[in-house]
Amino acid sequence: MPRHFLNILDIPKADAARVLARAKAMKDGGVRTRLLDGKTVILIFEKASTRTRVSFEVAVRHLGGSTVFLTPHESQLGRNEPLKDTARVLSRYADALVVRTFGQEKLDTLVRWGTIPVVNALTDEHHPCQVMSDVLTMFERTPDLGALKVGWVGDGNNMAHSWIEAAAQFGFALTLACPSAYGPDLEVVARATALGARLTLTEDPAEAARDADYLNTDVWASMGQEAEQLRREAAFEGFQLNGTLMALAKPGCKVMHCLPAHRGEEISEAVFEANADTIFDEAENRLHMQKAILEWVFEAL
Ligand code: CP
Ligand code: NVA
Numbered sequence: 001m002p003r004h005f006l007n008i009l010d011i012p013k014a015d016a017a018r019v020l021a022r023a024k025a026m027k028d029g030g031v032r033t034r035l036l037d038g039k040t041v042i043l044i045f046e047k048a049s050t051r052t053r054v055s056f057e058v059a060v061r062h063l064g065g066s067t068v069f070l071t072p073h074e075s076q077l078g079r080n081e082p083l084k085d086t087a088r089v090l091s092r093y094a095d096a097l098v099v100r101t102f103g104q105e106k107l108d109t110l111v112r113w114g115t116i117p118v119v120n121a122l123t124d125e126h127h128p129c130q131v132m133s134d135v136l137t138m139f140e141r142t143p144d145l146g147a148l149k150v151g152w153v154g155d156g157n158n159m160a161h162s163w164i165e166a167a168a169q170f171g172f173a174l175t176l177a178c179p180s181a182y183g184p185d186l187e188v189v190a191r192a193t194a195l196g197a198r199l200t201l202t203e204d205p206a207e208a209a210r211d212a213d214y215l216n217t218d219v220w221a222s223m224g225q226e227a228e229q230l231r232r233e234a235a236f237e238g239f240q241l242n243g244t245l246m247a248l249a250k251p252g253c254k255v256m257h258c259l260p261a262h263r264g265e266e267i268s269e270a271v272f273e274a275n276a277d278t279i280f281d282e283a284e285n286r287l288h289m290q291k292a293i294l295e296w297v298f299e300a301l
Helices: 013-028 051-062 085-090 105-112 126-140 158-170 186-194 205-209 226-235 267-275 276-298
Strands: 040-045 064-072 096-100 118-120 149-153 173-177 198-202 214-216 254-257
Touching: 013 126, 013 158, 051 064, 051 158, 051 205, 051 276, 064 205, 085 105, 085 173, 105 118, 105 276, 118 126, 118 276, 126 173, 126 254, 126 276, 149 158, 158 173, 158 186, 158 198, 158 226, 173 205, 186 198, 198 205, 198 276, 254 276, 267 276
Parallel strands: 040 064, 040 096, 096 118, 149 173, 149 214, 173 198, 214 254
Antiparallel strands: none
């Protein structure tokens, strides 16, 4: 049975700590592997990407493998060839799929009909590779993750859902402040809570910011929600990570952002630039963490 990475809870808790340590070791340069020698990973991207695409392509090459990049525009995916047929065809050519798409159910179809591992490179519901990389970014600075208070200010979106699952895996306390009607999926919240996640949901950004060790945000309109931009700008008024909110956080609080950032919307220019070291470490850590995730996926084969 291939091992898949569709959301953060797909990794058993003990493995999650191991993957985190492994990513750090790979970053620190103490680990060499040709794990993917002779193997091919197909990247299927139905949405735009800079970081995820490039960091996966480079990660696979560093591990000795090669990649094929597919979009709907130049493949039969854009002409409605069923995903279940695509899954069966690509499984005969390659060793894993890394997929950025819309609904999570598309990944489920690839898993159901394919015979090779599937890795989630962002869906409408989850962005697990990003948040695992963000957890590595915190871990490098403050290894005792269970002692941290993390705040999320903004949309209860794919990133928020993966943060919620990360809270269950890694033990930090997470307060999410989202405008009414833009909160996270309560099923995701319930599942993580049942696994021990310490979550607080609020509509007050000050509550998320107060005494936070790390503060996080993301765009107000995600990919696929462009038509809602203006409505969302109105709904998210007061949810910008700026100097006023930062004044409530712990001294030394770091701000994280998965990028791309919309300065002047979810984050002020000053707060972004004051935290550029952390934010660009998150981007770098995609490379290291995704190597560790690929290793975890392939060790089951
Ligand atoms: N953070 C992130 O996933 O960036 P890309 O959309 O550029 O891949
Ligand atoms: N929530 C954003 C994340 C981009 C990396 C989106 O889905 O567009």
